[in-house]
Amino acid sequence: MTKLSLSKDKINILLLEGVHDNAIEELARGGYASVERLPRALDEAELLERIGSVHILGIRSRTHLTARVLEAATKLMAVGCFCIGTNQVDLKAARRLGIPVFNAPYSNTRSVAELVIGEIIMLMRGIFEKSALVHGGGWMKSAKDSYEIRGKTLGIIGYGHIGTQVSILAEAMGMQVRYYDVVRKLALGNARACDSLEELLSVSDVVTLHVPDTPQTRNMIGAAELAAMKPRSHLINAARGQVVDIEALAAAMKRDHIIGAAIDVFPKEPGADNEVFESALRGIKTAILTPHIGGSTVEAQANIGTEVAQKLIEYSDNGSTVGAVNFPQAALPIQAGCTRFLHVHENRPGMLRKVNEVFSGRDLNIAAQFLQTDPELGYVVVDVDGEVDELEVYNDLRAIEGTLKARFLFPSKR
């Protein structure tokens, strides 16, 4: 079993928001048993209270890791987001503190795409409104505003992993697909790109959003964009809450310009299960409102549990950062008989020289060295042959000005 500068039983792992059993099992297989799992998110005050003793933290979309929380996380080695989106983490702060953040970029793609396809049909048949009436004893047997999806135009904003899956499924059901993306993307099947967002909005019977949360996508669908949509069309948002101006959408629905919407994500989502959800869309019968469950399927959660746990183990065991969203990427082979030193630092001139002096000053033989830098951060991994006083080396590495984190693995003597 891999030996770490901190033995595995002392590595405290905290998993929040009901991360799947697979993560626990994977971590146990990797020798990590000090794992606590909570079914819910923690707010900032609770995080500040607990984070000081945590080495590895696992979250989903409801836990907000602010700079304040990360700065208090003095022992934190890595964060695992058991989802696609990482906007709930202050990635810059994590990076500045030398903490890599991992996610699962594909494991719930299909679940979101299937939900969207289901919602297109539900919206275009007005099913939720009719069902609610029947539950109340009513009987609205009408074809008004009910359409087949065959032959209708679906506009996809953001033609990435989820957008392209939706595209394939929608075409298989006879829809015509148009898409808009800021990056030039290869069209799948018979889908066709639009030159502008305005063009897409003006031709689509249903518009679905699959963009990340960025400064450019904030409120990208506001009053003007809703007005540019076809009269009596539909909108789906299973991307991020800030992408749609909810008040403007509610107004467009009240005047029947938009006759159906399915919204899974909101600008303000309840942090705790007992918090009341507030939204201007509540009470609008033609709006399908779901509690951010686009990726919440048994299959997706199981796959995500395994995938993110593996990435965290790889980083803890050997320093590999493949899949980190805010860190230089390093895929590191194990060197038999070596002690491995990991050093994360601010990318200042002369840093590598100072790191190397720690080894050359002791006449140590460097068997392999790996350096990955970007304009702000440097990550150097040094494998040393033979006997080495790892604690001394570790202390000298930590003493280099600009050091963010240092660790050693597979020590030669303990």
Ligand SMILES: NC(=O)C1=CN([C@@H]2O[C@H](COP(=O)(O)OP(=O)(O)OC[C@H]3O[C@@H](n4cnc5c(N)ncnc54)[C@H](O)[C@@H]3O)[C@@H](O)[C@H]2O)C=CC1
């Ligand atoms: N509701 C839920 O439970 C879930 C929601 N999501 C959300 O879905 C989003 C999309 O996921 P993926 O398809 O995997 O991401 P992706 O990164 O594969 O695709 C995003 C696409 O959006 C495009 N894009 C970025 N900015 C744009 C802009 N301003 N205008 C037009 N296109 C733009 C990108 O070029 C890219 O092609 C995630 O970022 C996440 O926020 C993901 C999983 C589950």
Ligand SMILES: O=C(O)CCC(=O)C(=O)O
């Ligand atoms: O399942 C979750 O907690 C979040 C899903 C999501 O929005 C994502 O994967 O980005």
